[in-house]
Amino acid sequence: MNALPPSSGKLVHYVSDAPFDVQSVKRLTPEQERVYLASQWRLMWWKFKRHRLAVVASLVLLVLYGTIPFSEFLAPYNGSTRNTDFIRSPPQKMHLFHDGQFVGPFVYGKDYRLNMTDLKRDYTVNHANLQRIRFFCHGDPYQFWGLVPADVHLMCPADGGTLFLLGSDRLGRDVLSRMVYGARISLTVGLIGISISFLLGITIGGLAGYYGGWFDLLSQRAIEIVHSIPHIPLWLALAAVMPVTWSPMLVYFGITVILGLMDWTGLARAVRAKLLSLREEDYVLAARLMGAGTPRVLFRHLLPGFISHLIASATITIPSMILGETALSFLGLGLRPPVISWGVMLNEAQNMNVVALYPWLMLPVVPVILVILTFNFLGDGLRDAADPYN
Template identity: 70%
Template structure:
């Protein structure tokens, strides 16, 4: 039977084709290669084509990819070891990188500094010595480290000059390089979001999937539990759960404890999203066919129902990661999260608790900058994924 429905246009979403009248064989054969490519594209490919048009989300995704690659080699990227102290440069302000000296191109370098103590305020003042040109070294030997705690190494991407100093983000009260500690702290702060969302993702899919598919008493109990958890303010609940962790636990146990706490408090929203989807999809004919063929509930949920809206779940999980990063930062800043020798952005911000410290040494607030950038990038990326996964846009 021949229809008068128009041919699909390149770039139009697949749902546009499905909603239009069915094509006959002649109209399908008459499609151009570009139209055929769009018509036969998979859901993931259509999402990618749509996601590429969201420039801000694409840039955010590239930015996050660079950061997560950087945490794999943070020992190499950091100019100093995590625990290296420069006692002659306590509370040294950030140094500027120069390229020209006396009108001549020298390459990347910093000027040497001399410290003078203000006897009235007891503040350390650092004065640049314009005659002391310290050229930066790249792919050089510097402080020794253990790569991921396993392999000995001493190669760094950038190092100070011989007998020189390089503090691009200043130093703290112990003379430790703030930039190096920010780079090391990224490994903890960024991975805790991924590990936490994985735990939350598992709980949300399993509990929400069973509640939406079976319904009944189990669904009623799950909904009441979710309502109770969502009615409790997040910060007091974080503090209460974090405070019960024994102080004798090792840093790695504290890390996983914080991750479990953040995952336990974040699964409720995802579970409700999964439940609402399954309540609608469980009435479809293909679900009844799978039941008649003897498929188990776990197979129907895992192989037939969840994949149908997995793109929406990924977008939801992406938006949830910033909340976990903020949660870890807040707990560590309040002294109830991660503890030394583990270093995270939240722990670095504890150096700036005092108003007087912030007034004298404002660069100690620099760890707040990557927190803001990462959270904004995840939000933009989540918005782009959500728009790409929405069949009605």
């Protein structure tokens, strides 16, 4: 390498007889520096924001999970409050105008008579009975998170009126209020279950792929045994053996543990297969030579290499666990009253005659479908954002 004298004002490198002028190199613009110096997580965030459907799905999930701590406040009624005068009452529509005049949010009252032909209650709208909706009001008393007594609700029916925006069930309980309460159970069962599934899948699959040998052999045989058993009958059997004397909280945790123990095998195999190919890379050898232990090599160097697969697995596993809890509760082998979940509410819709006469009892299936779709859309966006080759 030669250079011109300092008097020339230029430093020229000769590579293969081709001069290279340092001053001719363009400096990076601030926008380019911002991209080239950005961290991996910042790059993932920028790519995720371009996936509009995933962003909308994340906002929807954020709203749904944000209601969990405030279920008692958001629900118009207590989840177990019964109104025997309005059994299986159809939904009441919310209105803002009455006779062309703006009066604020209100519903019309309903009158009913017993049809002696089929012993069914026939409800008719009473347009003369205008019932205003109250906001931030005192209503049914409740125990906030089972600890603090309170009676403040976001909205309440008028004094002496009713507020069944999604109708009532066979015991006169508000369907909307029970759906809000049920979100706390149905949405969190997936988070707890996936925590168990990921803990087992990443640990067992990671050790099997990193060490191999006898541990890999035993873990693969265990996975094959679990896979050979049909999941739905096994779920039903494990849920059926839970003692009927257990409290609703113990049954809830029992269901989450069952769901978590059944869904770790697929993730363990995926983690093992990926680590078998990555453990021979040069950067893994360099980490070992620098004295890094097995946990650091696994969680610091290897797992980030396929974080996109883990994200996709999580967004698929959570809705499958929600569906599992819903199916078990729908069949009467999962959560049982007085626990409120979407599956428990759908248990009342097993009779097709009931569904035909009172279709609003099927409304709890709407949030189940919504959650599954939003998790799938969110998973697509996160997987694309975390994929280093995308």
